[in-house]
Amino acid sequence: MSKFLTFKCDLESFIQELNKIIESNNKEVESLLKQETKTYLSFVKPMQIIEEDLENFFTPLSHLDSVNNSTETQKVYSDSLPIITEYSTKLSQNIDIYNSYKEIFENEKETLNYAQKRVVELNIQHFELSGAHLDTASKKRLEEINIRKSELSNDFSQNLLDATNAFEYIIDNEEDVDGIPQSDKESAKFEEDGVIKYKFTLQMPSYIAYMTYGKNREIREKLYKAYVTRAPENAKLIDEILALKDEMSKLLGFENYVAYSLVSKMAKDDKEVLGFLNNLLINSKEQAAKELIELQNVAPQSLQSYDTAFYAEILKKEQYDIDEEEYRPYFEQQSVVNGMFTFLDKLFGIKFVAINENLWDEKALSYEVHVSGKVRAKIFLDLEARESKRGGAWMHNWQAHYRDEKDKEHFASAFVVCNFPSSTPSSPSLLRHDDVVTLFHEMGHAIHHLLSSVNENEVSGVNGVEWDAVEFPSQFLENFAYEPEVLKIFALHHETKEVIPNQMIEKLVKSKNFLSAIGMLRQLEFSIFDLKIHTDATKEQEVQNILDKLREDTALVKTPEYNKFQNGFAHIFAGGYAAGYYSYKWAEVLSADAFYAVMDEGVFDSKTAQNYFNIILNYGGAKSMKTLFKELMGREADTDKLLRLNGIE
Structure with a gap:
């Protein structure tokens, strides 16, 4: 029998339960290390499972702290961070475990299957990046750094939420x-x-x-x-975060945090990444300058940062006769969700079946995911904004698909969280088209995690995927939110049930790349800033100087001095994108290339779409994305497809 996890989180007993699990895990690890002859099945498999079980226990708390934040969740979450960080740091620095993985790899590399081999290889790399080979004093310092970094990230995120709500x-x-x-x-x-x-x-x-x-x-x-200017106190946290990351990198033998970060990514080094980003910058600047002139022409005074969205909307109406507000009646939230499910069924043959269960909020929903008539996974959707929820949108993977040491199958599950307009008994949640794109994006992440059939949980779904490839499936799927065939599935007027007219679709498609070069410069600013501060900066003024200098190249409208964007850049200071924000653009090359291959064949007749399901989604992180992309396309990725997707010549 297969199993799903039940969502539950008892805040009162959480710390006590966490300590129990960690104590049990430590004993289990000791027992595993005492084996005279260690094999993949006798050592690696149980190690994976105890880690998976801990992660599965902890995830509901971190999820709850993000979507139903309260004084109580904050306290339990912040109290648990040092416990779990200390445990994971000690584990990742255990020289005996590290040597056991190396020994198993040498003994069994000819007999391990591709997924098992990747589990062992990634673990060896992880142990080396965690300092398992270092002396006792260095390990102790790394442990202190990791605990402090996790506390700072949590504080950064909480400050931002508090400032937003205040x-x-x-x-x-x-x-x-x-x-x-x-x-x-x-x-x-x-x-x-x-x-x-x-x-x-x-x-x-x-x-x-x-x-x-x-x-x-x-x-x-x-x-x-x-x-x-939100969360000004985050400036001091940034100083400390950068200093700790720099110290950690040097302890591990790296020149800086960027060098440390790129070891586990597709990109070779910072020169390759900066070359890639600068090439996009050079190709986008001329078009961005033209776009700015058009924008300035509709404004009665010199444009400031707080004018751009307002006059962009006026220009968009002028150029495309398009009014975002006219579209919202066609994008009622539940209709969009149901239509997206229908589209995924037509594209990949997957069905979503609603489950009736009590969750953390009355508007949160859950669904079983069926493939070929069989239950395969479970997904939770929490899509509406509320004060207790952190801003933004994300997919949070929970359980991975795997088979345990008794060959029992466990199903994958994941959360998709957005902040769409709230529905009330008298008014439905009507989305902007940008919201529709966001939903498709996060669902792309979700199905990447949920549809993997890999049996080793550490490389199943999104686990084990290189960070600069992890956005590929999300960006691939979001591109379909502009396709007429797809829009007609769900874009129905919420009152009249009329399908969105062809003329409106044509305008939407034409406007897709409206001010896209300006948007490209903005994303490149974030990406280059992220790399540069993780190479050169450890102080607030250094961070600001790098940003100011970079903006001379990327910000066509002068940014006010009071703008402290960095204090809200949660992706790199409270999320997993430090020295990796470039991943969005890097992965977009892969997604644009694969997307055009599907479109050229016809959306619902595409052999590439089926291969995408069988290769990219099926294998998850069990093979390098470089290998999987070559299997999918028969060649390396074509960078020019990214410029084409963005309408940049």
Whole structure:
């Protein structure tokens, strides 16, 4: 019998249970190390499973802290971080475990299958990157660094959430909300002392609504300033995070954190990555400059950072006769979700069956994933914004598909989290097309994790995938959110049930690459900044100087001095993208190339789409993405496809 995990998290007993599991794991590791003859099945397999079980226990807490954040979740999560970090650091530095993996690899490399071989190879690399070979004092210092880094990342993220929730701007003048879409006005509206007022916040749906449609420039500037100056206390955390990463890298024998980070990625070194990014920068700047002139032409005064979204919306209407707000009635949230499921069934033959269960929020949903009529995985969706939820969108993998030492099959599960406009009994959640793209993106990550049939959990699904390839499946899927055949599946008017007209689809497709070169420069700014600070900076002023100098090349509209974007750059200071933010663009080359191959064959008649399912999704991290991409396409990736996808000549 196969099994799913049940979502549960008892906050009261969590720390006690965590300590019990860790104590049990430590005893199990000692017992495994005492074996005279260690084999893959007698040593590596049980090591994988005890780690998987710990991860499966811990994930509901980290998920809950992100989607239903409270004083209680914060405390339990922050209390558990030192415990789990100390445990994992000691484990990853255990010279006996490291030597056991090396010994097993030497003895069994001819008989291990490809997935088993990759598990052992990645473990050996992981132990070397964790300092298993270092002296006792260095190991001790690495342990201290890891514990402190995990605390700082958590603090960074919490500061950002607290700052986002702390700000609100109240408008009581009806003229100042003139032009704001009706659904956004309804979300912002409240009554106080018999007066109708509107509350705008830094929560993404609210913030974007005013920045895009709000006519009052002073209010836009106030909102913008509040957004880009959030969590000023994070500046000191950045100093400490960078200093610790630099110290850690040098302890492990690397010149800097970038060199350390790239060892486990597809890219060879920083020269290759910077060359790749600078090539995109050179190819995009001329078109970006032209786009800026067009944008400036519709503005009555010199453009500032808080003007760009507002005038971009005016220019978009002018160039394409497209009004984002006209589209939202066609993108009712549940219709989009159901239509996306239908599309995935048509493309890959996978079905989603709703499950009725109590979850952490009444609007969270769960589904079984069926392939060829059989249950294969489980997915949780939590799509609407609320105060207790961190901003942004993400996929969080939970269990991986694997077979245990008794050959019992375990199913994969994952969470997809977004921050779409909230539905109420009287108004549905109507999405912007950008939201639809976001949902497809996160679902691309999810099916990458859920549809792997690999039996070794450490390389199943997204586990073991190189970080600069992990965005490939998400970006591949998001491209279909612009395809007419796909849009017609789910873009139905939520009141009339009319399918979105062809004319509206044509406008949407034409506008896809609107200001795309400016957008490219922005992403390149983030990517190059990330690499440079992890090479050269350990102090706040150094970080700021690097950003200021870089913006001379990438920011066509002068950025205000008060903009401290870095204090909110959670991807690299509270997430897994440190010295790896370039991965979005690197993976986009793979996704653009594979996407055009499918489109050239016809979306629902594509042999490449079926091969993608059988190769990329099926193998997960059990083979290097470099190998898998070659299996899929029969060649290396074509960089020019990325420029074509972005409409850059």
